[in-house]
Amino acid sequence: MSNPKERILVIGACGQIGVELTLALRKIYGNTNVVASDLRNEHELLKGTGPYVSLDVMNKEMLHVLVIRHNITQVYLLAAILSATGEKNPGLAWHINMQSLINVLEIAKEEDLHKLYWPSSIAVFGANSPHQHTPQHTIIEPSTVYGISKFAGERWCEYYHKHFGVDVRSLRYPGLISYKSAPGGGTTDYAIEMCYEATENGHYKSYIAENTYLPMMYMPDAIRATIELMETDAKNISLHTSYNLNAVSFSPKEIAAEIKKHIPGFTISYDPDYRQEIANSWPQSIDDNLARKDWGWKPEYDLAAMTEDMLKNLKKKR
Numbered sequence: 001m002s003n004p005k006e007r008i009l010v011i012g013a014c015g016q017i018g019v020e021l022t023l024a025l026r027k028i029y030g031n032t033n034v035v036a037s038d039l040r041n042e043h044e045l046l047k048g049t050g051p052y053v054s055l056d057v058m059n060k061e062m063l064h065v066l067v068i069r070h071n072i073t074q075v076y077l078l079a080a081i082l083s084a085t086g087e088k089n090p091g092l093a094w095h096i097n098m099q100s101l102i103n104v105l106e107i108a109k110e111e112d113l114h115k116l117y118w119p120s121s122i123a124v125f126g127a128n129s130p131h132q133h134t135p136q137h138t139i140i141e142p143s144t145v146y147g148i149s150k151f152a153g154e155r156w157c158e159y160y161h162k163h164f165g166v167d168v169r170s171l172r173y174p175g176l177i178s179y180k181s182a183p184g185g186g187t188t189d190y191a192i193e194m195c196y197e198a199t200e201n202g203h204y205k206s207y208i209a210e211n212t213y214l215p216m217m218y219m220p221d222a223i224r225a226t227i228e229l230m231e232t233d234a235k236n237i238s239l240h241t242s243y244n245l246n247a248v249s250f251s252p253k254e255i256a257a258e259i260k261k262h263i264p265g266f267t268i269s270y271d272p273d274y275r276q277e278i279a280n281s282w283p284q285s286i287d288d289n290l291a292r293k294d295w296g297w298k299p300e301y302d303l304a305a306m307t308e309d310m311l312k313n314l315k316k317k318r
Helices: 016-029 060-069 090-111 145-164 187-200 219-231 252-262 274-280 289-295 303-317
Strands: 008-011 034-038 052-054 074-077 115-117 171-173 175-177 203-206 214-218 248-250 267-270
Touching (some): 008 016, 016 219, 090 145, 214 219, 219 289, 248 303
Parallel strands (some): 008 034
């Protein structure tokens, strides 16, 4: 059971994961016990639901003061520059993705925080990793600065756990699909864009080739996985790098076919760009048996259920 005395800080609360995770945590722990923070203006969906603080995670002193002032016991660090965006400015992506994690790990160590959550990604895998049912432990040679920073981050998480006892937990997210907040510059965001364009314009030009399979997950599953991981007893956690996480794998052609069941006039064309090379280096499916064994992970949404729910909610937003 969750402890109502926990005080949680969500960094990057206005991002694709952050908005929905913050709202889910507020339902569990109470609105006032979950502090949302971001560099951006407060997201519309968060307004009036609980405390919000403007925060630059790169300013360690400011972050440390915030943790002490709000009696924070858990931190969810979601701030990051994603894969496709990161390739446009590799130095900045490395600096932000790494330094933000080091700042939070240091504060977790100094303040003896109960738990820390930091997401990794399938981007840690590279062209030489097995592409089918990619195992938890395998060749890891990321080809993007985002993947490199996530792999380095996994090692730092394990280091701080081993040497300083920081209870840090992590998931290697597949591509995440959500209707509540806009995509954040990831390679797998084509699936979200396709659903948006289908409901608005009836056509989508995909920057990923039609038969490119990638691991994906609907946001409700991702949020539930994150909270289940964080709420499980520490004795169940055998891994302090990052757990493989899987739900469904599909290609642009397959999700387009699902969309056509609901929007018969929908059309799609293909014009692969630099993101195709990134996609080609990633797994097509993931083996997440360790997550299932350690803390009982099980996805709920398949491609059909996800597409139906996504389109239904996007039509409501119009």
